[in-house]
Amino acid sequence: MSATVTAPTEPTDGPEVSDGGIKRGLASRIVARTGGGLVSVGLVLVALFWLMPTFGLLVSSLRDPKEMDGSGWWKVFSSPGQLTWDNYDSLLSNDDMMRAFFNTIWITVPSTVLVILIGSFAAYAFAWLEFPGRDWLFLVVVGLLVVPVQVALIPIAKLYGDTHLFGTITGVVLFHVAFGLPFAVFLLRNYFAGIPRDLLEAARMDGGTDLTIFFRVVLPLGLPAIASLAIFQFLWVWNDMLVALIYADTDSAPLTVALQSQSRAFGSNIEVLAPGAFLSLIVPLMVFFAFQRYFVQGVMAGAVK
Amino acid sequence: MADVVLDGVGKVYPDGTRAVDTLDLSVTDGEFLVLVGPSGCGKTTALRMVAGLEDISEGTVRIGDRVVNRVPSRDRDVAMVFQSYALYPHLNVRDNIGFGLRLRKMPKAEIDQRVLEAARTLGLEEHLHRKPRQLSGGQRQRVAMGRAIVRRPQAFLMDEPLSNLDAKLRVQMRAQIARLTRDLGVTTLYVTHDQVEAMTLGDRVAVMRKGVLQQVAPPQELYDRPVNLFVAGFIGSPAMNLFSGSLESRAEPNDPKDAADGPLSVRIGSQRLHLPPELLAARPALRYYVDREVIVGIRPEDLYDLADEEAPFARDRDPEGAVLTAETDLVESMGSEVHVHVRLDAPPAVTADVQELAADVGNEDQVPDPRTASTEVVARFGPRTRVREGDTARLRVATDRMHFFDPETGLSVRMRENS
Numbered sequence: 001m002s003a004t005v006t007a008p009t010e011p012t013d014g015p016e017v018s019d020g021g022i023k024r025g026l027a028s029r030i031v032a033r034t035g036g037g038l039v040s041v042g043l044v045l046v047a048l049f050w051l052m053p054t055f056g057l058l059v060s061s062l063r064d065p066k067e068m069d070g071s072g073w074w075k076v077f078s079s080p081g082q083l084t085w086d087n088y089d090s091l092l093s094n095d096d097m098m099r100a101f102f103n104t105i106w107i108t109v110p111s112t113v114l115v116i117l118i119g120s121f122a123a124y125a126f127a128w129l130e131f132p133g134r135d136w137l138f139l140v141v142v143g144l145l146v147v148p149v150q151v152a153l154i155p156i157a158k159l160y161g162d163t164h165l166f167g168t169i170t171g172v173v174l175f176h177v178a179f180g181l182p183f184a185v186f187l188l189r190n191y192f193a194g195i196p197r198d199l200l201e202a203a204r205m206d207g208g209t210d211l212t213i214f215f216r217v218v219l220p221l222g223l224p225a226i227a228s229l230a231i232f233q234f235l236w237v238w239n240d241m242l243v244a245l246i247y248a249d250t251d252s253a254p255l256t257v258a259l260q261s262q263s264r265a266f267g268s269n270i271e272v273l274a275p276g277a278f279l280s281l282i283v284p285l286m287v288f289f290a291f292q293r294y295f296v297q298g299v300m301a302g303a304v305k
Numbered sequence: 306m307a308d309v310v311l312d313g314v315g316k317v318y319p320d321g322t323r324a325v326d327t328l329d330l331s332v333t334d335g336e337f338l339v340l341v342g343p344s345g346c347g348k349t350t351a352l353r354m355v356a357g358l359e360d361i362s363e364g365t366v367r368i369g370d371r372v373v374n375r376v377p378s379r380d381r382d383v384a385m386v387f388q389s390y391a392l393y394p395h396l397n398v399r400d401n402i403g404f405g406l407r408l409r410k411m412p413k414a415e416i417d418q419r420v421l422e423a424a425r426t427l428g429l430e431e432h433l434h435r436k437p438r439q440l441s442g443g444q445r446q447r448v449a450m451g452r453a454i455v456r457r458p459q460a461f462l463m464d465e466p467l468s469n470l471d472a473k474l475r476v477q478m479r480a481q482i483a484r485l486t487r488d489l490g491v492t493t494l495y496v497t498h499d500q501v502e503a504m505t506l507g508d509r510v511a512v513m514r515k516g517v518l519q520q521v522a523p524p525q526e527l528y529d530r531p532v533n534l535f536v537a538g539f540i541g542s543p544a545m546n547l548f549s550g551s552l553e554s555r556a557e558p559n560d561p562k563d564a565a566d567g568p569l570s571v572r573i574g575s576q577r578l579h580l581p582p583e584l585l586a587a588r589p590a591l592r593y594y595v596d597r598e599v600i601v602g603i604r605p606e607d608l609y610d611l612a613d614e615e616a617p618f619a620r621d622r623d624p625e626g627a628v629l630t631a632e633t634d635l636v637e638s639m640g641s642e643v644h645v646h647v648r649l650d651a652p653p654a655v656t657a658d659v660q661e662l663a664a665d666v667g668n669e670d671q672v673p674d675p676r677t678a679s680t681e682v683v684a685r686f687g688p689r690t691r692v693r694e695g696d697t698a699r700l701r702v703a704t705d706r707m708h709f710f711d712p713e714t715g716l717s718v719r720m721r722e723n724s
């Protein structure tokens with residue numbers, strides 16, 4: 001890979017102003033100039049740079065705690081004997097951390113699934129059903145996007161106190177769902193609205209009800225948007241601490257809160273902190289890779305022309 | 306299978322646009338009816354009301370013995386082929402064709418069998434596993450057809466199904482659609498703005514303009530006996546030549562035969578054509594127009610080259626009152642025929658109809674200017690014609706096939722009731 005490699009499809013005359021004379025963006029001009037080679041190298045460097053702390057965390061979580069105070073994690077390269085599974089063993093037998101881990105899952109998965117489910121139903125309605133006041137209602141939903149979480153903290157705490165949701169996983173989930181929905185509806189509605197009308201009408205002629213059209217046409221075609229929404233929502237909830245700190249109690253606290261309380265005594269228990277942090281990092285990564293295959297371009301190709 | 310009947314159907318869109326106005330149309334069982342008209346005349350709207358994709362503002366739509374105004378699309382048991390094909394991009398050809406059957410919970414084995422049958426009819430067997438994006442335009446079009454025929458519906462609705470294909474493929478697919486619908490014998494309502502499609506496919510053709518039905522008739526009748534200027538100008542390519550003229554009695558001043566039963570001629574600019582008795586018999590109302598203006602219509606193929614030995618009438622050396630002489634402007638050779646544009650010193654027929662038609666078709670600048678008092682006329686000559694640009698051509702007119710229209714109403718002058 002080198003800077004002299006040029007893409008064979010690139011026209012040799014005036015590469016800046018192809019596409020019918022429309023000036024292309026800086027980035028794509030750079031890509032065109034270098035044939036992608038230099039850019040690829042750059043991207044790999046950025047990725048490595050981003051991975052470094054993650055890798056450091058992984059190594060630290062595998063080191064003997066006694067070594068950790070005195071030296072940096074890169075020392076393992078000179079003395080690989082430091083590596084041990086002990087930290088993960090003790091993490092697995094640490095009841096507080098394990099409960100927090102499962103709490104996180106119990107909070108994140110329903111919050112994500114519910115947001116996608118409710119959000120996509122609502123988005124379909126906003127995009128394709130006709131009812132009075134539809135567009136106004138959608139504008140209200142869009143308006144909710146800019147409501148900060150903080151303004152709701154106190155009223156909802158009061159509400160939860162009255163309804164005995166305080167300190168429960170259900171309470172935390174409900175909060176996340178409520179605040180995840182505006183963005184979900186906004187994103188999915190705009191994506192669904194881009195599905196060609198003819199497709200949905202064809203499905204109606206083929207005997208589809210709104211429900212079958214939703215499940216058999218709109219959802220499959222909306223997968224790219226749903227996948228990105230799933231990742232956003234999952235990350236947001238998984239990494240949330242503010243909401244959990246306020247509405248969860250010790251029994252329902254997620255990993256973020258548990259890690260925070262562990263880190264108060266930093267130094268004495270890095271053997272819990274490091275593997276715990278790595279655990280809380282690797283799950284969203286796995287989710288990302290799982291959904292990544294749905295980010296395909298051109299799902300609509302061939303539908304209408 | 307069933308008939309489809311539109312009874313006083315109208316459509317007013319929420320923004321106040323009236324797209325269809327009291328449309329009465331009936332497609333009999335097994336008939337292929339083509340709805341044709343210029344862009345924006347409400348063809349698609351009419352079709353979508355039959356499909357149930359658009360609310361019906363006025364009137365009733367009946368399919369078989371059911372009034373379907375309040376019946377949702379999925380229960381109307383009609384299939385539609387969209388101009389865009391509207392294939393499900395995430396499903397392969399097999400599932401695209403079988404989609405409707407699956408939604409109707411048909412047993413899997415039967416679905417497979419029917420899909421295969423439809424695919425075989427359309428020559429799609431090898432592509433069953435492909436996604437729409439992997440198909441050519443023509444193949445996509447056939448999948449869209451397959452999706453309709455596999456359901457064996459009461460009626461087919463097609464909205465310009467061929468307009469996305471290139472010219473050659475369009476001719477092929479046109480023939481295939483004709484064969485298919487004839488073999489299946491399904492009631493079909495077919496929308497197009499292409500008059501060739503309309504004429505070749507339709508058992509009957511309905512011409513619409515601005516939401517109003519103009520004429521419904523078998524293709525040949527539509528061509529031979531257009532009821533008004535609009536239909537006359539719309540059907541046929543090159544279009545019918547229209548110019549204004551005036552009727553005169555040819556009787557001697559003291560002849561007992563006069564305008565009521567004597568011979569008539571039409572003055573076209575400085576020239577004159579005699580109206581043959583057959584024409585007067587077919588259009589008795591013409592007598593009311595003596596000494597008045599009429600709009601004269603002559604189809605390009607009803608003008609023959611008198612100099613061409615092979616042309617009909619070539620032996621008729623005494624065509625008194627059946628010849629027009631005019632300067633040749635332009636000669637366009639089409640290979641099998643030659644279009645000769647000549648200039649006639651008659652005022653062009655500038656009616657509201659003509660102006661709108663020109664605007665509808667999108668060439669406002671071709672609206673003739675009445676002040677010039679000359680009209681370009683197109684004649685369709687045989688390929689052996691020796692007429693050249695700048696020559697003075699002698700055109701033999703098939704006078705018995707001339708058309709006459711009332712300049713005010715635009716209606717064809719035919720029976721006595723007309724005037």
Ligand SMILES: Nc1ncnc2c1ncn2[C@@H]1O[C@H](COP(=O)(O)OP(=O)(O)OP(=O)(O)O)[C@@H](O)[C@H]1O
Pocket residue numbers: 318319320322323324342343344345346347348349350351498
């Ligand atoms: N949803 C709508 N709202 C308002 N007016 C509409 C709507 N759809 C169509 N119209 C108008 O109704 C008239 C008829 O439209 P329609 O689509 O039926 O025409 P068409 O005959 O199918 O034309 P084309 O040959 O271009 O497809 C047009 O004037 C159009 O602008």
Ligand SMILES: [Mg+2]
Pocket residue numbers: 348349350464
């Ligand atoms: Mg249309």
